[in-house]
Amino acid sequence: MRSEELLAELYDKTLTGNGPAVLDLTRQGLDQGIGPETLLYDALIPSLEEVGARFERGDFFVPEMLIAGKAMAGALDVLRPLLAETGAATIGTIVMGTVKGDVHDIGKNLVNIMFEGAGFQVIDLGVQVSPEKFIDAIKTHKPDIVGFSAFLTTTMPMFKANINALAKSGLRDRVIVMVGGAPVTQEYADAVGADGYAADASAAVARARELLNQRKAMASA
Amino acid sequence: MVCCGALAADIRQIATRRGWPVVVRPLPALLHNRPEKIADYAERIVVTAHAAGRSVILAYADCGSYGGLDAVCARHGVRRLPGLHCYDVYAGSSQVAELFAADPGTYLLTDFLVRSFKRTVLAELGLDAHPELWPDYFGHYRRLVWLAQDPTPELAAAAERIAALFRLPLTRVDTGTRRLERELATLLAETEDGRRP
Ligand code: B12
Numbered sequence: 001m002r003s004e005e006l007l008a009e010l011y012d013k014t015l016t017g018n019g020p021a022v023l024d025l026t027r028q029g030l031d032q033g034i035g036p037e038t039l040l041y042d043a044l045i046p047s048l049e050e051v052g053a054r055f056e057r058g059d060f061f062v063p064e065m066l067i068a069g070k071a072m073a074g075a076l077d078v079l080r081p082l083l084a085e086t087g088a089a090t091i092g093t094i095v096m097g098t099v100k101g102d103v104h105d106i107g108k109n110l111v112n113i114m115f116e117g118a119g120f121q122v123i124d125l126g127v128q129v130s131p132e133k134f135i136d137a138i139k140t141h142k143p144d145i146v147g148f149s150a151f152l153t154t155t156m157p158m159f160k161a162n163i164n165a166l167a168k169s170g171l172r173d174r175v176i177v178m179v180g181g182a183p184v185t186q187e188y189a190d191a192v193g194a195d196g197y198a199a200d201a202s203a204a205v206a207r208a209r210e211l212l213n214q215r216k217a218m219a220s221a
Numbered sequence: 222m223v224c225c226g227a228l229a230a231d232i233r234q235i236a237t238r239r240g241w242p243v244v245v246r247p248l249p250a251l252l253h254n255r256p257e258k259i260a261d262y263a264e265r266i267v268v269t270a271h272a273a274g275r276s277v278i279l280a281y282a283d284c285g286s287y288g289g290l291d292a293v294c295a296r297h298g299v300r301r302l303p304g305l306h307c308y309d310v311y312a313g314s315s316q317v318a319e320l321f322a323a324d325p326g327t328y329l330l331t332d333f334l335v336r337s338f339k340r341t342v343l344a345e346l347g348l349d350a351h352p353e354l355w356p357d358y359f360g361h362y363r364r365l366v367w368l369a370q371d372p373t374p375e376l377a378a379a380a381e382r383i384a385a386l387f388r389l390p391l392t393r394v395d396t397g398t399r400r401l402e403r404e405l406a407t408l409l410a411e412t413e414d415g416r417r418p
Binding site: 070 | 256283321346347354357358
């Protein structure tokens with residue numbers, strides 16, 4: 001298969017969430033000498049972005065989103081060590097988790113995949129993460145960003161609780177706080193004192209980049 | 222009375238028994254999975270009904286519209302049921318909060334969900350075509366709590382079958398429909414009061 005053909009095929013199979021085919025094509029592409037970054041940026045990421053767009057339009061629902069995400073995650077497992085080898089520097093580190101009391105994690109996992117694809121190191125704390133657990137992880141991993149995900153009206157207030165806990169441990173200024181999840185809006189994010197919000201996984205990566213650049217500019221000013 | 226499809230059967234029964242002069246107009250229960258659309262749907266019906274000189278009650282909780290239905294209520298001077306979702310409507314928000322506080326890995330069922338589980342949960346989540354996704358959806362759950370309105374032996378058997386599918390323990394909490402009836406009666410009384418000059 002020609003490179004363009006293979007990339008197009010990889011894009012399509014990711015879109016339809018065909019995990020085994022995505023894995024095959026990824027390996028085949030590497031064997032053919034296509035670089036891991038090309039596979040990622042010219043097929044996998046654009047495909048998952050299209051999945052997000054279709055979800056937004058209502059053409060896709062949760063299962064389509066989920067299988068596409070899982071297919072891409074499988075490819076990432078193969079590409080991760082190679083990307084590390086090519087010396088592609090990690091852009092930043094992010095600690096992610098679904099807040100205490102909430103077990104919705106499909107949205108968060110997609111965000112993680114996109115962050116990884118974009119070259120971030122992602123430390124996923126899973127679901128029902130208590131403020132204490134976030135604090136411990138921030139102390140251990142010293143991330144640039146911490147992300148809180150919530151899907152229930154009753155668990156959104158945990159954003160504020162987490163941010164208060166950060167302030168109390170003297171960590172608030174050392175980490176960028178991003179929040180998201182279906183019920184979350186920019187206004188809500190502002191109200192609880194988060195630094196950033198995004199409505200979907202692609203936007204989350206873009207916003208994270210922006211926030212990191214702002215930090216760097218501020219640090220060097 | 223514009224209501225969620227998941228509440229419609231109970232609401233019809235209550236309205237008939239009490240002889241309320243209402244038309245029950247259910248919206249598809251599957252909107253639960255697309256809650257961003259609920260407010261638009263509801264608003265269209267409210268506008269049409271008002272144009273025809275009828276009062277409207279929204280027999281809906283927030284249902285994941287995250288304030289969208291409240292905005293419709295505010296715009297058109299109508300009222301909705303208190304609570305976040307149908308679980309609050311049947312069991313009351315404090316009892317639901319207690320159930321989640323006791324174990325956040327709690328998955329709630331109502332009679333409607335027990336009856337329609339295949340269609341509203343399994344099919345909607347794609348689990349019929351992709352059973353391998355089960356752990357992605359439900360891997361974090363530890364128990365099922367059935368908020369029962371009218372637990373007939375058939376429903377109890379169906380609930381047991383769902384629990385077997387989850388391989389999780391099932392607790393039954395009998396809520397009946399008394400709370401729903403009380404809240405509807407309140408909304409109805411307030412709406413009638415509001416009409417009088
Ligand atoms: C799938 C789903 C489930 C699955 C979850 C499986 C899982 N492992 O996550 C199951 C069926 C298990 C489930 C369970 C429950 N659910 Co549910 N669920 C949904 C549903 C249909 C979709 C959510 C979803 O996964 N979307 C897919 C993702 C990919 O979409 P997304 O939100 O757009 O995600 C993007 C953004 O949010 C953003 N993002 C997400 N996180 C973050 C974090 C950061 C930092 C950033 C920047 C961005 C970001 O990026 C994501 C990717 O693009 C919603 C309704 C809806 N359509 O929103 C209800 C919904 C969220 N659930 C609801 C409820 C009530 C429950 C239950 C209580 C029901 C029950 N029977 O017990 C339990 C919860 C128990 C608990 N303690 O958590 C309600 C919440 C209502 C409310 N006002 O609080 C909703 C709104 C349904 C409704 N209409 O009432 N649910």
